[in-house]
Amino acid sequence: MIEDPRTLKAIKNLESPRSVYLVVSSKGGVGKTTVSTLLALVSSIEGHSTGLLDLDFVNPSTHIILGLDPRVIKYEEEKGVKPYMVLDNLYYFTIVSYTMDNPIALRGGDASNALWEILAIVRWNNVENLYIDTPPGIGDEHLDILYRLRRIVKPIVVATPSRLALRSIDRLVDILREMGYGEILFIENMGNGLLRSYAIEKKLIYTGFIPYISEIEESIGSIEKLLKSDLLSYVKTIYKNLRGFTRG
Amino acid sequence: MVHEWALAEAIVLYIENQGVKRGRRLVVKTGALQSIDREVLEFALRMLIKEHGLELGEIEIVEEEPLLKCRNCGYEWRLDPSSMSQDVRESIHFLPESIYAYYRCPRCGSIDFEIVKGRGISEIRVEDHD
Ligand SMILES: Nc1ncnc2c1ncn2[C@@H]1O[C@H](COP(=O)(O)OP(=O)(O)OP(=O)(O)O)[C@@H](O)[C@H]1O
Numbered sequence: 595m596i597e598d599p600r601t602l603k604a605i606k607n608l609e610s611p612r613s614v615y616l617v618v619s620s621k622g623g624v625g626k627t628t629v630s631t632l633l634a635l636v637s638s639i640e641g642h643s644t645g646l647l648d649l650d651f652v653n654p655s656t657h658i659i660l661g662l663d664p665r666v667i668k669y670e671e672e673k674g675v676k677p678y679m680v681l682d683n684l685y686y687f688t689i690v691s692y693t694m695d696n697p698i699a700l701r702g703g704d705a706s707n708a709l710w711e712i713l714a715i716v717r718w719n720n721v722e723n724l725y726i727d728t729p730p731g732i733g734d735e736h737l738d739i740l741y742r743l744r745r746i747v748k749p750i751v752v753a754t755p756s757r758l759a760l761r762s763i764d765r766l767v768d769i770l771r772e773m774g775y776g777e778i779l780f781i782e783n784m785g786n787g788l789l790r791s792y793a794i795e796k797k798l799i800y801t802g803f804i805p806y807i808s809e810i811e812e813s814i815g816s817i818e819k820l821l822k823s824d825l826l827s828y829v830k831t832i833y834k835n836l837r838g839f840t841r842g
Numbered sequence: 843m844v845h846e847w848a849l850a851e852a853i854v855l856y857i858e859n860q861g862v863k864r865g866r867r868l869v870v871k872t873g874a875l876q877s878i879d880r881e882v883l884e885f886a887l888r889m890l891i892k893e894h895g896l897e898l899g900e901i902e903i904v905e906e907e908p909l910l911k912c913r914n915c916g917y918e919w920r921l922d923p924s925s926m927s928q929d930v931r932e933s934i935h936f937l938p939e940s941i942y943a944y945y946r947c948p949r950c951g952s953i954d955f956e957i958v959k960g961r962g963i964s965e966i967r968v969e970d971h972d
């Protein structure tokens with residue numbers, strides 16, 4: 595085969611949402627999973643049909659934040675796989691329902707295979723905003739998506755304010771620019787606005803910050819608590835800015 | 843198990859993208875690991891071929907037996923999906939890489955093995971096309 599037939603179907607599946615956000619970071623543990631899950635929650639309670647896709651195969655953890663047991667996450671089939679409905683407006687796909695949360699170590703080729711299989715079979719029609727959580731750094735999965743789905747995905751870089759982090763964000767941004775991404779969205783996590791000037795200087799679209807909130811640990815695993823937590827107003831602001839910047 | 847529709851659509855999009863419109867026979871090689879329901883796949887292919895305005899004559903679906911190989915000790919083995927428990931088989935049906943969550947090298951116990959063949963769709967060929 596000259597090309598992977600699944601990429602064509604993947605493109606078709608991902609062309610239906612109005613916005614497909616790919617949440618990335620240069621470093622681990624900066625809050626990608628937390629931010630993508632919260633953005634999806636906010637988007638859905640704001641009344642928009644929303645998708646959340648966990649592409650961190652080695653360390654999937656969105657289900658932990660949502661408090662979902664892998665055994666309850668089941669997909670219906672209808673000309674493909676329909677994501678699991680978490681809330682009225684929130685559709686979700688993670689591999690843990692297949693792996694039962696057993697660890698899997700995927701080499702590059704396997705990770706790409708798993709990625710294209712999922713993107714080809716999971717259907718996101720009727721979803722307006724799709725948020726994709728990814729593993730830290732730029733691995734094969736990121737490169738596959740960023741290259742092949744350039745017209746479709748909008749990268750969101752999540753970073754924490756630390757001098758050490760800035761150098762590695764620079765590198766990540768350089769890679770995205772080289773791939774042809776002009777619009778790069780930016781979220782500062784566990785900070786209080788310090789990175790705004792950095793983002794502006796780098797011509798990134800600064801969409802807001804989320805402060806360090808130590809009580810977050812108590813809300814993990816409960817959608818109800820997350821929706822009531824102090825974090826939410828910050829995430830709402832970011833959500834609105836993301837929509838504002840990517841309208842049309 | 844009808845996610846065969848999604849695979850059928852990928853196949854048809856692929857053929858269309860190659861610029862092929864007519865042919866005498868379509869040959870698709872699938873991997874047995876995915877336990878694809880041939881009847882469903884063939885039915886979906888026929889519907890989609892028509893929908894996309896293609897004429898491809900006969901459809902032949904060839905299933906390739908899975909072959910696994912340990913990266914640690916080099917041992918090669920086969921795996922019969924019909925011997926798997928229903929849940930595991932279904933997970934692997936959707937996502938063949940789920941195999942890494944349930945299997946190890948039967949000789950040395952390593953989790954570092956590879957699917958040499960029989961994973962998924964490995965060939966799409968239209969014979970005598972114009
Ligand atoms: N704004 C915040 N305030 C306090 N703690 C936070 C905040 N954001 C994230 N955390 C905590 O930081 C830790 C890492 O968060 P998270 O798992 O979302 O990061 P990640 O970037 O997805 O990590 P990985 O790179 O491993 O995938 C978690 O324990 C999370 O609860």
Ligand SMILES: [Mg+2]
Binds near residue numbers: 655727
């Ligand atoms: Mg994460």
Ligand SMILES: [Zn+2]
Binds near residue numbers: 917948949950951
């Ligand atoms: Zn071995």
